[in-house]
Amino acid sequence: MKVRSNLAGGIIFLVFGTILMLLLNSQVITYGKIHFLQSAKVLPFMAEIVMIIGGLLLIIQSVVFKKEKIVEVCWEDQKYALAVIGLFALFALLIYFIGFVVGALVFVVLMSRLYKNRNIVEIVILCALAIGIYLLFTLVFHVQLPAFWRG
Amino acid sequence: MGAVFSEVVVQLFTLTNLVYAVGGVLLGMIIGSIPGLTVTLGIILLLPMTYGMETITSIIALLAIYVGGCYGGSISAILINTPGTNSALATTLDGYPLAKEGKANKALSTSLFSSSLGGLLGALILLFAAPPIAAVAMKFRSPEYFSLAIFGLTVIAGVSGDNIIKGIISAFFGIFIACIGLEPLSGTLRYTFNSIALFGGISLLPALIGLIALAQVVIKTVEERSEKMKASAESQTFTINQKEDPPINRREIRSILKTILVSTGIGTIIGAMPGAGGGVAQFVSYNEARRSSRHPEKFGKGSLEGIAAAESSNNTVVGSAMIPLLTLGIPGDGVTAILLGALILHGMEPGPKLFTEQAVETYSIILGLVICNILLYFLGKIFTRQVSKVIRIPYKNLGVAISLFCFAGAFANSGNVWEMILIVPLAAAGYFLGLLGFSVIPMMLGLILGPIVENNFTRSMIVYNNDIFIFFKEPISCAILIIAVIFTILIMRMNKQIETLAADQVDELHEEK
Numbered sequence: 001m002k003v004r005s006n007l008a009g010g011i012i013f014l015v016f017g018t019i020l021m022l023l024l025n026s027q028v029i030t031y032g033k034i035h036f037l038q039s040a041k042v043l044p045f046m047a048e049i050v051m052i053i054g055g056l057l058l059i060i061q062s063v064v065f066k067k068e069k070i071v072e073v074c075w076e077d078q079k080y081a082l083a084v085i086g087l088f089a090l091f092a093l094l095i096y097f098i099g100f101v102v103g104a105l106v107f108v109v110l111m112s113r114l115y116k117n118r119n120i121v122e123i124v125i126l127c128a129l130a131i132g133i134y135l136l137f138t139l140v141f142h143v144q145l146p147a148f149w150r151g
Numbered sequence: 152m153g154a155v156f157s158e159v160v161v162q163l164f165t166l167t168n169l170v171y172a173v174g175g176v177l178l179g180m181i182i183g184s185i186p187g188l189t190v191t192l193g194i195i196l197l198l199p200m201t202y203g204m205e206t207i208t209s210i211i212a213l214l215a216i217y218v219g220g221c222y223g224g225s226i227s228a229i230l231i232n233t234p235g236t237n238s239a240l241a242t243t244l245d246g247y248p249l250a251k252e253g254k255a256n257k258a259l260s261t262s263l264f265s266s267s268l269g270g271l272l273g274a275l276i277l278l279f280a281a282p283p284i285a286a287v288a289m290k291f292r293s294p295e296y297f298s299l300a301i302f303g304l305t306v307i308a309g310v311s312g313d314n315i316i317k318g319i320i321s322a323f324f325g326i327f328i329a330c331i332g333l334e335p336l337s338g339t340l341r342y343t344f345n346s347i348a349l350f351g352g353i354s355l356l357p358a359l360i361g362l363i364a365l366a367q368v369v370i371k372t373v374e375e376r377s378e379k380m381k382a383s384a385e386s387q388t389f390t391i392n393q394k395e396d397p398p399i400n401r402r403e404i405r406s407i408l409k410t411i412l413v414s415t416g417i418g419t420i421i422g423a424m425p426g427a428g429g430g431v432a433q434f435v436s437y438n439e440a441r442r443s444s445r446h447p448e449k450f451g452k453g454s455l456e457g458i459a460a461a462e463s464s465n466n467t468v469v470g471s472a473m474i475p476l477l478t479l480g481i482p483g484d485g486v487t488a489i490l491l492g493a494l495i496l497h498g499m500e501p502g503p504k505l506f507t508e509q510a511v512e513t514y515s516i517i518l519g520l521v522i523c524n525i526l527l528y529f530l531g532k533i534f535t536r537q538v539s540k541v542i543r544i545p546y547k548n549l550g551v552a553i554s555l556f557c558f559a560g561a562f563a564n565s566g567n568v569w570e571m572i573l574i575v576p577l578a579a580a581g582y583f584l585g586l587l588g589f590s591v592i593p594m595m596l597g598l599i600l601g602p603i604v605e606n607n608f609t610r611s612m613i614v615y616n617n618d619i620f621i622f623f624k625e626p627i628s629c630a631i632l633i634i635a636v637i638f639t640i641l642i643m644r645m646n647k648q649i650e651t652l653a654a655d656q657v658d659e660l661h662e663e664k
Binding site for chain 2: 003005006008009012013020023027028029030034035037038039040042043044046047048050051054055057058061069071073074077080081084085088089091092093095096100104107108111112115117122125126129130133134136137141142143144145146
């Protein structure tokens, strides 16, 4: 599938910036008499304005000046990318529910399956690395990590 | 000053610092040598591990990765004709032909010598040039600091890819992300949607991990699946044979010294300019070396001067890019933008005050950079052969390993599970926006510079009674803004010229062959 990246990007940020702009007053509530330029609204407002104007400029570039960068998007590749992102989400949940090391072991096995990696030695090394990372963070660098095992 | 330096000696020359500097340089060499892994990624992955360290130790460890990574990029450039980092692209032009002649060791030793010497000179220039610049910058107030932060955003011009509008949108998207949560000056909540998880905002490190590191895993995984990552079919892989292939000798060293010195000068100027970086410096230096060489016909066929020009300039950039970072708080490129974040995370505030209020830490970091470059030479001599074997690790294993570090690092930031979960949607955003041509580097700059812009803007408005034109009325602030505009135009033009120059040089050299 061919995607017109300037047009698509322009529409996304035009819509996104507009929605955020509409939400500005309800999501950034300032109390008392404070000048807009000193308020907490000014930077989000500037960011939203740039997103809206930038989005519009990208659409104009694409539609009026025909300046476009066509991106070839292969659906099979995107399904694969979504599967990887899905595994990341699963890993985050596994860490939350069953702890870092056990979650990491499950993640390593699932990622190896996705990569079609059947080399047992490589999988075992990656599992050992997961335990190594836990020990490195907690014992060497004294940085807190989720529990080893949340039984 | 004497008291500061004696304190620096005590703080810097410790066994812990030495161990982390050695480890950092080696790790940088490994990361830099693997195509697909970048120095930026290496620093982001190591950053969470530095939380338990002293400030000096942690910044030295991160700088060591930067130094090692710049040289590491040349290892794969020479041995497999694929640069490990963008700044080693010009090294392939002469490094790989030398490897084809069975002189891989000579090419690598030339690269190592040039990288170490260029890096060392760059660090020394930083040591002597930074304090006077900082002394001038001491006179700056909030309008000037606001203008400086805007100046920092000119880097966008250099890292936006093919469309600057996308780069600007990307940077302001980053600024918006930085706005989420509690605003520190007034205590106002912004875009939290009444979710307690968002009250604290989106911390810098999980954002960097999600948008850059984890998104890169997705990109490379998909690329590897499409077999885009594989080296070109014409490329062979060479190994180092130390018996039949001697390293660079003294006569050859003397022949490249002039090239190294000229390239160091070029690297210093380009490195100090926001947005240019090692990628630009290598091609400008390569072109100059070829123009002034007595043997221009050897370029592209295995010229030692060619390797020396590219490698000394890209390592000089490490030191010179630190000049605007430490003195003005302006990052010179993507890597120094992360270092800016790292300095802030470790309680340092880059800018002129660093040289007075945190002088010991600052000079320790600068001298640490000098030491890292000296270490690079010796570690490179000992370990280049071993590191060259790592190049062949398949991405299916690297991707899993990087993901494990990413999740551990995101949790380690604050011990908050929410931040660890948050990196997944950020990775998805980084991946899909990247697909549409929105670079994540400007986004990262927005994330880092956003709070600095806001802080100084609000302070200026309070002090100067909401006078929005104060940034143009104050002469220094106005000058900085004008320079920012000039730099943006200059860098955009320079990047276009470099793209043409790089393409022309590659075509020309292929035709000559």
